[in-house]
Amino acid sequence: MSNSVVLGLGGLPGTLDQRLQAIRDAGFDAVEVDATDMARSSFSIAESVSHIRSSGLRVAALKELRDFTGHVGHVMTYRMELAKTSLSMLADMGGKLIIVNPSASNKTTHVSELVDQLRALATLAMKRGIRVGYRPLPWSDHAYDFASAWRLIEQAGNRNLGLVVDSFQNLTDLDITTVFQQVPAEKVFLVRLSDFKMSALHVLEDKIEVDHHQRFFPGAGNLSGDLAELVRQCQQNGYEGDLVLSVNDESYRMAGLDSAIKSALRARNWLDKITTGA
Structure with a gap:
């Protein structure tokens, strides 16, 4: 397939070095780095950045700059300072894309302020050669869908x-x-693929829980048909970016790194069959 299949680091068990080695040995050439996972590592942030940089794996994206748009005053100033730190870290890793989330509750009534916040971040990132990918959240009151x-x-x-x-x-x-x-294909900067054991969510708390803790590899849940159609749409519309396998379910950590990597390879093979029509 023409799109590179990327594996998310954060949902895998093992030390940072173990995961990087296993991902590379499995034939993946890029990773999505989880900033929260890095903060919990036994390494310092600087050491983690160094290990990722020397792994030979491309950093497809850094997830994520959380709770960004929608604030005002000193809170927004603080969020922008956090953004500068994240951009510096990503630049040190050689990455070119940062994922940004909206806040849940919008503190401004002016759409123009939300637009200005995104524009300011994108301009700041541009100076470092980094793109900004905005990920809507269903529980946000201003960026809740595509x-x-x-x-x-x-x-x-x-x-x-x-x-x-x-x-x-x-x-x-x-x-x-x-x-x-x-949305034009060239304005879709990243596609993240997870499967789920349920078919719909209607309660806010359930949405947050599933997003944070119950993501499975594509082909291992109940949304496989929808995922397959999304991948076909990516192909048909000329999407040229990465496809990230994003998981975070505890079952993968409990099963161990070797088992998780085997699951990742099954997911990659599943995607290959879709894209080749096999």
């Missing part, structure tokens, strides 16, 4: 700012396979 996030991105008008498509959105009564009818 359409609402895209409206803000479009108004910001910065070529360095684009959309992150996450299959998690399909659990919130949205059809992820129509995203390319709303």
Whole structure:
């Protein structure tokens, strides 16, 4: 397949070095780095960055700059300072994309302020050669789906700012396979693929729990058909970015690193069959 299949570091068991080695040995050439996972590592942030940089694996994305858009005053100033730190860390790793999430509760009533915040971040990132991928969250009141996030991105008008498509959105009564009818393929900066054991979520607390703790490899849940269609839409519409295998279910950590990598390889083979029509 033409899109590179990327494995997320954060959902795998083992030390950082063990995971990097296993991912490389399995034939993956890139990883999505989890900032929270790095903060919990026995290594310092600087040591973790060094290990990732020397692993030979490309950093496809850093996830994630959380709770960013929607704040005002000193809180927004603080969020921007955190953003500068994250961008510096990502630049040191050689990465080129940072994932950014909206806040749950919008503290401003002016859409123009949200747009200005995204534009300012994208401009700041551009100076480091980094792109900004905006990932909507169902529990945000201003960027809760692809359409609402895209409206803000479009108004910001910065070529360095684009959309992150996450299959998690399909659990919130949205059809992820129509995203390319709303957004130009070149403005989709990343596609994240996770499977789930349920078919829909309606309660806020359940949405947050599943997003944070119950992501499975594609092909291992109940949304395999939707995921397959999303991948086909990526192909048909000319999406050229990465496909991230994003997992975080405790079962993978309990099973051990070797087992988790085997599951990742099954998911990659599953994707290969979809893209080749086998």
